[in-house]
Structure formats: C-alpha cells, structure tokens
Amino acid sequence: MPYTFSTESEKRFQKLVPQFPNKRSLILPCLFLLQRDQGFVDHVGMEYVAKRIGDPISLAQVHGVATFYTMYNKKPVGKFHVQICANISCYLAGSDGITKKACEKLGIQKGQTTKDKLFTVEEVQCLGACGFGPVVQINEKYHEKITVEELDQLLVSLASKG
C-alpha cells in the first residue's frame, strides 16, 4: 500500500500548515513526520511529501533537503539508534571506550545494524551536551556521563524490550 501520513502525523501536519507563509517551509517538518511514521525517509515517502505539500514543491526539492540533513535516515536503522558523540569534549571524557564497547557487545562495526534489526551504532558529531560526556543518544533520549558498565546494562535492557 502506498504511504500516507499516520493519523497522528496528519494531525501534526494540519497544525503546521498555517504556521508558514510559504509552503516550502513544510518540507523539513514533513520529512520528520515521514520518519516518525516509518523510521526512515525513502523515495515513495518523499514522493508523498512532495505531493502532499503540493505545487510548486517538487520531489527534487524534497530529495535535496532529505539528503542534506544528517538526521533523516536515508535507509532503515535499528529499532534502537545508538549515536555516540565522538567530538572533543566527549572524546576527552572517554567516548572511544563507549563506541568500542557498543560495537563489541553488539558484534557490529560503526555504521552497521545488527542482524535482528534492533540496534544501529553510529559515531556522530557534537550533540551539544559537552559538559556531560560521554553522551550517547538512543532514539530521542540523551544518556549523559555514561560509563562502559552503564552502557552494557542499557544495551541488555533495551534488547530485552526489543
């Protein structure tokens, strides 16, 4: 079945429309709705977004936006998207050990997804929580000042929920 907004996304979309004098501004928020619904942004979804916003917005414009911003997943990610900040302050706080642990524990390398599609591990640029490093963002939640042991337990507890 072709993609359409979920009920919740449709509600949010209706709320967004009057906020902008120019329809083009809806591209970024609509891509987030698409991603919220299905976990990533794909060609079919982008076609829908372009059509939904309507003339004069083209698929090319939507595609151009989706491929520029890193938060839009252009391919499916695991149920738990583990993003480990690797920039200066987190590095000084020991983020390399966190990445190593996550990869070892899950048996994957940076940028990969586990076979059961539960976890994707990625190293990311600054998450803007530099005094609380190392910082790991899992889906929408920040885990701050996380230790290797805490990460280990967290992954176990998430896996059991998965």
Add this chain to the structure above:
Amino acid sequence: MGLKKVLTTHIEKPDSHTLAGYKAVGGYTAVAKALKDMTAEQIISEVKTSGLRGRGGAGFPTGNKWGFIPKTEKPKYLVCNGDEGEPGTYKDRLLIENLPHMLIEGMIIAAKAIDSHQGYIYIRGEFFKGIDIVEKAVEEAYSSGLLGKNILGSGYDFELAVYSGAGAYICGEESALINSLEGRRGHPRLKPPFPAVSGLYSCPTVVNNVETFCNVPHILNMGGETYKKIGTEKSPGTRLFAVSGHVEKQGIYEVELGTPLKDLIFEICGGIKGGKALKAVIPGGSSAPILTAEEAMTATMDFESIASLKSMLGSGAVIILSEEADLVETTYRLASFYAHESCGQCTPCREGTHWVKDILHKIKDGEGTEEDLQLIGALSRNMEGGTTICPLADACVMAVRPALTKFRSEFLAKLRSKKEVATVG
C-alpha cells in the same frame, strides 16, 4: 567579578520551565511594560544603552542589529537561533529546557522593537526534549494571552512557532538558518544583502541567539543603565560559560563578563582534574584559537581580552585541556567536525576541510612528514580570509593552525616517533 546570576537566578526551581513558575518570580512583567508603556524606539534605545552584545558567537551589538530593520510595509520576521552545535557549546540547551518563558518574553519584546508579527524558534533537531518543552511553553503562552492576537490587551499581535533543525551545524550561521527555515538545504547566502534587509522569505529579519533574547527582559526590568554596570564597559552583562574537558567540576556557570579565566578554571570549576597541570584552553567554542596555559592565565573572559590574545569569546564554550591531552588527537577531532559539517558550496571549504582532516589523520597515525605540516599551512591560506561564502572554512583554520603553531613540538613528536620505530625495527 565572578559568579553572578541574572538569567539563572531561579533556574534551580523545579517548575522554572512552566508559566506559573516563571510568573511567580516576576516573569512577563517586562513584556507588559514593553507592550503597554514603551515605543519600539524606546525599547531599542534601552537595549542599546545596556550595551548587550550577541551571545551566539560574533558578539554584535543587539540594539544596533534591531535598529537596522527598515520601516517598510513588508512583513518583518524574528528568529531565535537555537541551533547550538559547536563542539564545547551546551549553554543554550540549559535555557531552552529550563527557562523557555524567559526566551519567549525576550522574543515578544524584540518583536515589538522591530515591528514583527511572526517569529520562529529554530532549535537543533537532536534536542527532542528541549523542543518539546519549548512547544509546551509556547502553547501555555498562547492560552494565557501572551502570544497571538492583542497580547495582554495591548493591541499588539505576535505569532510564534517552533521549528526543528535536522542535523546540520551550518544552520547556526544565520543565513543558512534562514534557508533551512524556508525549507531549503542549509547553504549560507552571499551577503549583502544582510538579513536585516532581505532575510526570511526575502523580508527584513532579525536572528538572535537564545541567550541574547533571555537577557532582554532583564534589561527592561533593571534598565539599560543598571545592566551596563554589570561586566566590563565594552562587554556588559553576564555570560553562561559552558565548561568542559579536564576540570573537576564541568558545568554551565553564569559569570560576570571580565572575570579572569584563571578564576573560572581554578575557583569556580575546582581546578584541573586530578590535580594535573593545565596545558591549553579553547576559550570560545571549537572555532576559537587555542590558548597556551600561560596565555590563559592572563586572560579575562570578555570580548576584548580574548580578542587581544588573537582568539575569540565566541559561543562561551570553554574547553580545558590538561597535560594529559593529546593535542594532535583533539585537533584531528576538531578538523573532522568541520569536514563533516561543511555544506559543500565553496570549493576551498568543501575540499580544504577534508584535506586538513586527512593530513591530521596521517600525522596521528605516525605517518606524517614535515611537508604535511607545510601543506596544512598552504591549505589554510586558501581557506581563510574571504575565499568562501561563510566563515566555516576560517573556523577550521582557526581550530587547527594555532594548535599547530603553539604546540608544534607535539606534532613533530608524532612525525619523529614513526622514524624512531623504523630505525629500531
């Protein structure tokens, strides 16, 4: 000089982020005054008197920025830049999550000053929690007549919406942020025209940082003259310094501008972690040229003092590096950041940042040569001084070259180590 709470006086209160909590400590009194008793000119003049300078990075005088907005029939837009993402910087998140109503109040006052009836709060997308809190605060403000039509019966209308970024540091540059808000890729625009003339939807636009807006209600409450007495003459007020790295007590401290950096590190933050020696300080976010320990000991935290050391106060992010820090590695991490975040419009930046990153990678792996260090120098000259639309390439140079110059021996040691291994082996 030292700790001084202006913005963060009541931040510890568990309900500081709610309308009731903010009103209980005098919140939204300044907006009533601004909308009912003051003209736009009076607001701008009060902010000019206060000497408030932008808290995002450039330190541009806020009152002047507002004053540039032409009095045309066109709609005028007011935008809050909450796209915090420069390594080391995490102070706006504190305000976003704990004092959203202070931000909203500051924005309403600013709106009246520039005759804007539509505002946007642009927050980096990773701050899901912060976005949620600000959205709730905006709803609360609407339902109690602080936003929307005829605010507090003053006859003034102001609509405000929250907009989520999507993972692009470059959108912290105001013209890239405007493009992003318009639903485009975050490409900085050529200036002029400046946003004050042609910004969002080709209309006059003011973009200010979260912390800048949060200062505005306090300026109106205490008066510009009183505010100006805080801090130094040319850098009035307080700043939220976000300290990270090798200190005992990392954190965000609201400090009077002009406070010695030495006091910030050794008194407020409890000194260097584990009693080690200080090696270097990056005083204003990753783009600010690194200071040696000797330089840091002479600096005071205001725009002028840090500029006199050929660095910048920037975003108020202070990164402390002890003797244990590997400056080749930290410099490589910073270069990687700029390579990752270059938007790709301008060749010197798109190519240069990656070259610099790759060369530093080679050096940290012990494969570098003297020629590589010279190559970074040559690349830097092509990346700086206006060869690009925005200053991202310059920022990369500022993050790398001073480290290479001031701590050259560390980089040379990495070159030599390889040779030593080779002769021994």
